[in-house]
Amino acid sequence: MKQILSDIRTYDGLLELAPTPGSEHPEISWGDYFFYYAPDGQVPRNRQPYATIVTKDYPGDAESRLDAADRWRLNIHVGAQAFAELLGSPPEEIDESEVDYSVTDTFLPHPLYGASGWVCIVNPGNETLERALAAVYSAHLADRRRVERRQGRGEDLPSE
Helix, strand or coil, rough: CCCHHHCCCCCCCCEEEEECCCCCHHHHHHCCEEEEHHHCCCCCCCCCCCEEEEECCCCECCCCCCCCCCCCEEEHHHHHHHHHHHHHHHHHHHHHHHHHCCCCCCCCCCCCCCCCCCCECCCCCCCHHHHHHHHHHHHHHHHHHHHHCCCCCCCCCCCC
C-alpha cells in the first residue's frame, strides 16, 4: 500500500481524502483513502473519487474479506474499455456469481460497481502492481479531463 500511496501522491491536482478517527467523516471511512482530481483542494460534491483504498468490509460489501488481518483493496474506476482489457470481458459479460472476490493480487470486477467500469485488487502484489499503478494514473487523467471539460478548459493532457 505504501508504494501505491507514494505513487498517487505525485499526481498533479490530487486531492487525497484520508478520514481519521474523530474527523467529520463517517466512522466507517476512517483509515481508508479516496482520490480525486481537485486542484482547488476542495472535496468534490458532485462526483465520486476515481480510486479508493479500503481497509475493512463495508455493509453489503464483505466478499473481499477485508476484515481479516493484513487485507485491503484498491478500487479503480477504469471505464468499460480498460475493464475489458484488464479482465478479458466487458462488464456486462462478467458472471459475478462465478467471481471469488477474496482472491488476492488479481484484477477483479468491483463487487458493487463492476457494471459501472470499476475494478479492484485485494492486496496488489507482483502480479498486478505495475498495471494497477498505470490504471490509477489513467483514472486520474480521466477525472482531470472531466473536470476541465466542465470548466470549459480544453488544454492537452498526457495520453493514458
